[in-house]
Amino acid sequence: MTRYVLRRLVLAIPTLFGIVVIVFVLVHLAPGSPVSGGGEALRRPTGRAAEELRRLYGLDRPIPERFGAWVSRAVRFDLGESFVDRRPVGERIREALPHTLLLNGVALILALVIAVPLGVVAGGHPEGALDRVSGVALFALYSTPTFWMALLLQSLFSVQLGWLPLYGVASDPAPSGLAGLVDRLAHVALPATCLAYGTLAFVARLVRSGIAETREADYVLAARARGASRRRALWTHAFPNAILPLLTLFGLLLPALLSGSVIVERIFAWPGLGRLFFDSILARDYPVILGLSLLSAVATLGATLVSDIASAAADPRVRDGTAT
């Protein structure tokens, strides 16, 4: 186990280095940098912004030196100042983070609470009625663009039925007490649904195929032979073994949710990280773009490490490298 953890940690170092390199390359694709070249004259930052860009990234210095400076600042989490409002990038990210955490948290819970039982029950009876119906539904969800789903839900629940607010985090002025909570929930319902259904389809399909595979394993049949009920055999014997190999994939849900946040937060005017990233792209606010890219990639790396180690702790097949 210790060996496995050590190996994973050591392997994470070059990955971290690669992340820093990719963000560094993005800097140099940015207009105004030496690499991006001419053409897009209108997009090039001029005057103060250009000066700032050169100062921040040392564009007048040779590339190795530039890279060294960028790495040393990134390591200290010194992400620079936003071009837009001159505030530190870290501060802007901290402001947006709670909104994204709330939205993604609700979405993730919503997705897992539906996906896992659905996957287990559907996988328990492959080709059964529920499996067929949910298979088609999940497949359709899988192919539905997030922004289209968002528009349809807005059109139905906000415009036609008038049940839920069109966008925003809360009403203005926000009601207090219980009414305030209901107000927040009403606001989070549609964006969280839009963010959740992709993850839901992904997880439910994985759980379903995992269960469909393990339900005929010897230990499940043995449990049935000992007189365990169908449900018990499925949930206490098949389920843990089916879900364990999937644990390692959970780290990768983070970047998927953040990608979804860009679209969902834009449509629902949700002031989170996805919105901040998109606004920064439009404003060519390079320090914010790079800071967010770096942080989200590092967070994903961290989440992947944690889920890998967790699944190794729980599943000897993973530690020994015998799992598929």
Add this chain to the structure above:
Amino acid sequence: MSERPVSPTPVSATPEKRRRRILGRLPASGRAALAVVLLLWIVAACSPLLAERAGTIRLRERLAPPSAAHLFGTDDLGRDLFARVVCATPISLAIGLVAAAVALGVGFAVGATAGWFGGAVDLALSRLIEVVLCFPVLFLLLALAAFLPSSPLTLILAIGLTAWPGDARYARAEVMKIKDLDYARAARAAGASTPRILARHLLPNALPPLIVSAAFGIGWAILAEAALSFLGVGLPAPAISWGGILSVAPAYIDEAWWIALFPGLALFLTVSAYNLLAEGLRTATTEKGPV
């Protein structure tokens, strides 16, 4: 290296025969999806017939609901939405196809190299795959699409360069599986060069799972292009794309639902067809049928 079971299938079938067999084994849903895909390409080929109608601005008819004259209604400038949805077909299909091909090319090159050489090369390339997977795809896509001059080539490269890790993983696993089979060993023993073995022996045999991966890739690439156009960093007007038409929908969400509905429906139909085809191809290539 441990001995692996030798599968008889790859050696006996010529690519020609195998292709026919895959199509023959395609389940009904997969055949229907293939028909829809072909139909969409035919629509795309015929779409220039509606180009004039799609571009004609009639401000007096702006935001008209669906009717006999305007099957899907009209947009904010009074342009016929049906004509615009039809005329957006070629861009979505072509960008999806080419971007998925780029992703497959990069993915196969990286994955096959990693799988073939193993050891340090594999370790390094696997880290590269991991690095790309760490970034939220849309962050990379938006940065690339927004920073590079906007053109079809930029879109294709941006989508292709962010979508390849999945293909690379498939290619790596497949090559690792195949490289110790008899025919690969025989080619090596006969003195064939590495690039030749990879191109002539491994590529054709690793192809079935890669085709499946590529078909899913096309659906994904079409969605990516639509998302970028929806966010306003896709192809600039007058190019028409489904995502681009949808980008004006939020502004008219309370008066013109048809602007949101129809282009999205076209997008959904296209992506479903490709995904369903991919699913069918997976069944056709993995199920053990008569050889």
